[in-house]
Amino acid sequence: MKKYLCGDAHEAEKNIPDDNIASELADFLKIFADMTRIKILYALLDMELCVHDIATILNMEQSAISHQLRLLRQYKLVKVRKEGKSSYYSLNDSHIHEILIRGYEHISE
Protein backbone atom coordinates (compact mmCIF):
# COMPACT_ATOMS: atom_id res chain seq x y z
CA MET A 1 0.00 0.00 0.00
CA LYS A 2 3.04 2.21 -0.30
CA LYS A 3 2.36 5.35 -2.24
CA TYR A 4 4.62 8.12 -3.40
CA LEU A 5 4.67 10.95 -0.90
CA CYS A 6 6.63 14.20 -0.70
CA GLY A 7 6.74 14.18 3.07
CA ASP A 8 6.26 11.78 5.92
CA ALA A 9 2.54 11.83 5.47
CA HIS A 10 1.85 8.30 6.62
CA GLU A 11 1.70 9.67 10.12
CA ALA A 12 -1.24 11.83 9.10
CA GLU A 13 -3.07 8.87 7.67
CA LYS A 14 -3.68 7.47 11.11
CA ASN A 15 -5.83 10.41 12.08
CA ILE A 16 -8.12 10.23 9.08
CA PRO A 17 -11.43 8.61 9.96
CA ASP A 18 -12.52 5.88 7.59
CA ASP A 19 -15.35 6.42 5.16
CA ASN A 20 -18.08 5.11 7.42
CA ILE A 21 -17.19 7.34 10.31
CA ALA A 22 -16.45 10.36 8.16
CA SER A 23 -19.72 10.20 6.27
CA GLU A 24 -21.69 9.55 9.41
CA LEU A 25 -20.16 12.63 10.97
CA ALA A 26 -20.75 14.63 7.79
CA ASP A 27 -24.40 13.58 7.65
CA PHE A 28 -24.93 14.51 11.25
CA LEU A 29 -23.47 17.96 10.71
CA LYS A 30 -25.41 18.44 7.49
CA ILE A 31 -28.65 18.48 9.42
CA PHE A 32 -27.54 21.51 11.36
CA ALA A 33 -25.99 23.13 8.31
CA ASP A 34 -29.18 24.62 6.92
CA MET A 35 -30.75 27.93 7.80
CA THR A 36 -34.31 26.67 7.85
CA ARG A 37 -33.53 23.76 10.10
CA ILE A 38 -31.45 25.95 12.37
CA LYS A 39 -34.37 28.30 12.79
CA ILE A 40 -36.77 25.47 13.45
CA LEU A 41 -34.52 23.99 16.10
CA TYR A 42 -34.03 27.30 17.86
CA ALA A 43 -37.75 27.95 17.72
CA LEU A 44 -38.22 24.70 19.61
CA LEU A 45 -35.54 25.60 22.13
CA ASP A 46 -37.87 25.97 25.06
CA MET A 47 -41.34 25.08 23.87
CA GLU A 48 -43.17 22.70 21.64
CA LEU A 49 -44.83 24.11 18.53
CA CYS A 50 -47.31 22.86 15.96
CA VAL A 51 -46.37 22.80 12.30
CA HIS A 52 -48.63 25.67 11.38
CA ASP A 53 -47.09 27.96 13.96
CA ILE A 54 -43.55 27.15 12.91
CA ALA A 55 -44.47 27.95 9.32
CA THR A 56 -46.11 31.20 10.37
CA ILE A 57 -43.23 32.34 12.55
CA LEU A 58 -40.64 31.52 9.91
CA ASN A 59 -42.83 32.94 7.18
CA MET A 60 -42.53 29.79 5.10
CA GLU A 61 -44.91 27.32 3.49
CA GLN A 62 -46.30 24.60 5.66
CA SER A 63 -45.10 22.02 3.17
CA ALA A 64 -41.49 23.16 3.33
CA ILE A 65 -41.59 23.00 7.11
CA SER A 66 -43.13 19.54 7.12
CA HIS A 67 -40.42 18.25 4.83
CA GLN A 68 -37.71 19.61 7.07
CA LEU A 69 -39.41 18.29 10.18
CA ARG A 70 -39.42 14.86 8.63
CA LEU A 71 -35.65 15.03 8.30
CA LEU A 72 -35.25 16.27 11.85
CA ARG A 73 -37.47 13.41 12.98
CA GLN A 74 -35.48 10.83 11.06
CA TYR A 75 -32.30 11.98 12.72
CA LYS A 76 -34.01 11.94 16.11
CA LEU A 77 -33.47 15.62 16.70
CA VAL A 78 -37.14 16.29 17.33
CA LYS A 79 -40.11 14.28 18.49
CA VAL A 80 -43.81 14.62 17.73
CA ARG A 81 -46.90 14.58 19.88
CA LYS A 82 -50.25 14.41 18.10
CA GLU A 83 -53.22 16.15 19.64
CA GLY A 84 -56.43 16.62 17.73
CA LYS A 85 -55.72 17.98 14.29
CA SER A 86 -52.27 19.19 15.20
CA SER A 87 -48.79 17.72 15.53
CA TYR A 88 -46.66 19.28 18.20
CA TYR A 89 -42.92 19.12 17.72
CA SER A 90 -40.26 19.50 20.37
CA LEU A 91 -36.54 18.85 20.79
CA ASN A 92 -35.84 15.21 21.35
CA ASP A 93 -33.61 15.47 24.38
CA SER A 94 -31.52 17.84 26.39
CA HIS A 95 -28.45 16.81 24.45
CA ILE A 96 -29.76 18.64 21.39
CA HIS A 97 -30.65 21.57 23.59
CA GLU A 98 -27.08 21.73 24.78
CA ILE A 99 -25.65 21.57 21.26
CA LEU A 100 -27.80 24.50 20.21
CA ILE A 101 -26.75 26.60 23.17
CA ARG A 102 -23.13 25.87 22.35
CA GLY A 103 -23.77 26.86 18.75
CA TYR A 104 -25.05 30.20 19.89
CA GLU A 105 -21.99 30.79 22.02
CA HIS A 106 -19.71 29.87 19.20
CA ILE A 107 -21.31 32.20 16.70
CA SER A 108 -21.24 35.13 19.07
CA GLU A 109 -17.49 34.98 19.39
Add this chain to the structure above:
Amino acid sequence: MKKYLCGDAHEAEKNIPDDNIASELADFLKIFADMTRIKILYALLDMELCVHDIATILNMEQSAISHQLRLLRQYKLVKVRKEGKSSYYSLNDSHIHEILIRGYEHISE
Protein backbone atom coordinates in the same frame (compact mmCIF):
# COMPACT_ATOMS: atom_id res chain seq x y z
CA MET B 1 -46.97 42.26 13.10
CA LYS B 2 -49.58 40.03 14.72
CA LYS B 3 -50.04 36.78 12.92
CA TYR B 4 -52.50 34.00 13.44
CA LEU B 5 -51.09 31.34 15.71
CA CYS B 6 -52.54 28.20 17.25
CA GLY B 7 -50.50 28.47 20.40
CA ASP B 8 -48.50 31.01 22.28
CA ALA B 9 -45.71 30.83 19.78
CA HIS B 10 -44.51 34.39 20.07
CA GLU B 11 -42.37 33.23 22.94
CA ALA B 12 -40.53 30.92 20.59
CA GLU B 13 -39.88 33.71 18.15
CA LYS B 14 -37.41 35.32 20.51
CA ASN B 15 -35.05 32.36 20.29
CA ILE B 16 -34.93 32.28 16.53
CA PRO B 17 -31.72 33.82 15.20
CA ASP B 18 -32.24 36.33 12.44
CA ASP B 19 -31.32 35.56 8.87
CA ASN B 20 -27.78 36.92 9.05
CA ILE B 21 -26.84 34.94 12.10
CA ALA B 22 -28.64 31.81 11.01
CA SER B 23 -27.04 31.71 7.59
CA GLU B 24 -23.64 32.52 9.00
CA LEU B 25 -23.98 29.63 11.40
CA ALA B 26 -25.27 27.38 8.63
CA ASP B 27 -22.37 28.28 6.37
CA PHE B 28 -19.88 27.62 9.12
CA LEU B 29 -21.33 24.20 9.79
CA LYS B 30 -21.54 23.40 6.10
CA ILE B 31 -17.77 23.45 5.86
CA PHE B 32 -17.51 20.62 8.34
CA ALA B 33 -20.46 18.79 6.83
CA ASP B 34 -18.58 17.18 4.00
CA MET B 35 -16.67 13.93 4.03
CA THR B 36 -13.75 15.15 1.97
CA ARG B 37 -13.21 18.25 4.06
CA ILE B 38 -13.55 16.24 7.26
CA LYS B 39 -10.82 13.90 6.09
CA ILE B 40 -8.59 16.77 5.07
CA LEU B 41 -8.98 18.46 8.43
CA TYR B 42 -8.25 15.30 10.36
CA ALA B 43 -5.25 14.61 8.15
CA LEU B 44 -3.91 17.98 9.23
CA LEU B 45 -4.62 17.26 12.87
CA ASP B 46 -1.03 17.12 13.96
CA MET B 47 1.11 17.88 10.95
CA GLU B 48 1.25 20.06 7.91
CA LEU B 49 0.91 18.46 4.51
CA CYS B 50 1.40 19.49 0.92
CA VAL B 51 -1.45 19.27 -1.55
CA HIS B 52 -0.02 16.33 -3.40
CA ASP B 53 0.28 14.24 -0.25
CA ILE B 54 -3.26 15.01 0.84
CA ALA B 55 -4.52 13.94 -2.56
CA THR B 56 -2.46 10.78 -2.43
CA ILE B 57 -3.51 9.81 1.07
CA LEU B 58 -7.18 10.45 0.36
CA ASN B 59 -6.90 8.80 -3.04
CA MET B 60 -8.44 11.78 -4.80
CA GLU B 61 -7.50 14.11 -7.62
CA GLN B 62 -5.19 16.99 -6.83
CA SER B 63 -7.70 19.37 -8.35
CA ALA B 64 -10.52 18.27 -6.09
CA ILE B 65 -8.31 18.71 -3.06
CA SER B 66 -7.16 22.15 -4.16
CA HIS B 67 -10.74 23.27 -4.58
CA GLN B 68 -11.65 22.12 -1.08
CA LEU B 69 -8.53 23.65 0.38
CA ARG B 70 -9.54 26.96 -1.10
CA LEU B 71 -12.82 26.78 0.78
CA LEU B 72 -11.08 25.82 4.00
CA ARG B 73 -8.72 28.74 3.47
CA GLN B 74 -11.56 31.20 2.86
CA TYR B 75 -13.16 30.17 6.11
CA LYS B 76 -9.84 30.45 7.92
CA LEU B 77 -9.81 26.83 8.95
CA VAL B 78 -6.41 26.19 7.42
CA LYS B 79 -3.41 28.27 6.53
CA VAL B 80 -0.76 27.87 3.82
CA ARG B 81 2.97 28.04 3.81
CA LYS B 82 4.71 28.08 0.44
CA GLU B 83 8.08 26.44 0.11
CA GLY B 84 9.63 25.82 -3.25
CA LYS B 85 7.12 24.24 -5.55
CA SER B 86 4.89 23.07 -2.76
CA SER B 87 2.17 24.56 -0.60
CA TYR B 88 2.03 23.21 2.89
CA TYR B 89 -1.32 23.37 4.64
CA SER B 90 -1.99 23.21 8.35
CA LEU B 91 -4.83 23.89 10.75
CA ASN B 92 -5.23 27.57 11.36
CA ASP B 93 -5.33 27.54 15.15
CA SER B 94 -5.81 25.35 18.15
CA HIS B 95 -9.47 26.26 18.22
CA ILE B 96 -10.08 24.22 15.08
CA HIS B 97 -8.01 21.44 16.57
CA GLU B 98 -10.26 21.42 19.60
CA ILE B 99 -13.43 21.34 17.51
CA LEU B 100 -12.15 18.31 15.62
CA ILE B 101 -11.28 16.46 18.79
CA ARG B 102 -14.76 17.17 20.11
CA GLY B 103 -16.23 15.90 16.89
CA TYR B 104 -14.43 12.63 17.35
CA GLU B 105 -15.73 12.26 20.87
CA HIS B 106 -19.24 13.00 19.76
CA ILE B 107 -19.27 10.48 16.97
CA SER B 108 -17.94 7.72 19.17
CA GLU B 109 -20.84 7.97 21.58
Add this chain to the structure above:
DNA sequence: TGAACGTATGAGTTAATGTTCATATGTGTG
Protein backbone atom coordinates in the same frame (compact mmCIF):
# COMPACT_ATOMS: atom_id res chain seq x y z
C1' DT C 1 15.56 28.59 -21.75
C1' DG C 2 12.84 24.53 -21.89
C1' DA C 3 11.04 20.59 -19.47
C1' DA C 4 9.10 18.59 -15.29
C1' DC C 5 6.70 19.12 -11.19
C1' DG C 6 3.33 21.19 -7.84
C1' DT C 7 -0.56 23.97 -7.33
C1' DA C 8 -4.58 26.94 -8.52
C1' DT C 9 -8.61 27.89 -10.99
C1' DG C 10 -12.46 28.56 -14.53
C1' DA C 11 -15.84 25.87 -17.09
C1' DG C 12 -18.76 22.07 -17.62
C1' DT C 13 -21.17 17.98 -15.76
C1' DT C 14 -23.52 15.52 -12.47
C1' DA C 15 -25.44 14.59 -8.03
C1' DA C 16 -27.63 16.16 -3.97
C1' DT C 17 -30.67 19.25 -1.58
C1' DG C 18 -34.54 22.52 -0.72
C1' DT C 19 -38.82 24.53 -2.12
C1' DT C 20 -43.30 24.55 -4.39
C1' DC C 21 -47.37 22.45 -6.12
C1' DA C 22 -50.86 19.21 -6.01
C1' DT C 23 -53.00 16.04 -3.44
C1' DA C 24 -53.92 12.51 0.12
C1' DT C 25 -54.84 11.40 4.96
C1' DG C 26 -56.69 12.34 9.34
C1' DT C 27 -59.50 14.99 12.79
C1' DG C 28 -63.03 17.96 14.56
C1' DT C 29 -67.59 20.35 13.75
C1' DG C 30 -71.86 22.14 11.92
Add this chain to the structure above:
DNA sequence: CACACATATGAACATTAACTCATACGTTCA
Protein backbone atom coordinates in the same frame (compact mmCIF):
# COMPACT_ATOMS: atom_id res chain seq x y z
C1' DC D 1 -72.19 13.27 6.20
C1' DA D 2 -70.01 17.35 4.21
C1' DC D 3 -66.76 20.66 4.96
C1' DA D 4 -62.88 23.04 7.00
C1' DC D 5 -58.53 22.70 9.00
C1' DA D 6 -53.81 20.56 10.06
C1' DT D 7 -50.37 17.78 8.41
C1' DA D 8 -47.78 14.61 5.33
C1' DT D 9 -45.86 13.33 1.09
C1' DG D 10 -44.68 12.34 -3.93
C1' DA D 11 -43.30 14.71 -8.03
C1' DA D 12 -41.53 18.59 -10.52
C1' DC D 13 -38.45 22.27 -10.48
C1' DA D 14 -34.62 25.24 -9.03
C1' DT D 15 -30.47 25.80 -6.73
C1' DT D 16 -26.26 24.42 -4.75
C1' DA D 17 -22.27 21.99 -4.33
C1' DA D 18 -18.57 18.63 -5.59
C1' DC D 19 -15.90 16.58 -8.91
C1' DT D 20 -13.39 16.27 -13.49
C1' DC D 21 -11.07 18.26 -17.25
C1' DA D 22 -8.23 21.45 -19.31
C1' DT D 23 -5.13 24.78 -18.60
C1' DA D 24 -2.47 28.53 -16.52
C1' DC D 25 0.97 29.99 -13.23
C1' DG D 26 5.11 29.53 -10.51
C1' DT D 27 9.35 27.08 -9.21
C1' DT D 28 13.27 24.14 -9.83
C1' DC D 29 16.83 22.19 -12.46
C1' DA D 30 19.33 20.49 -16.38
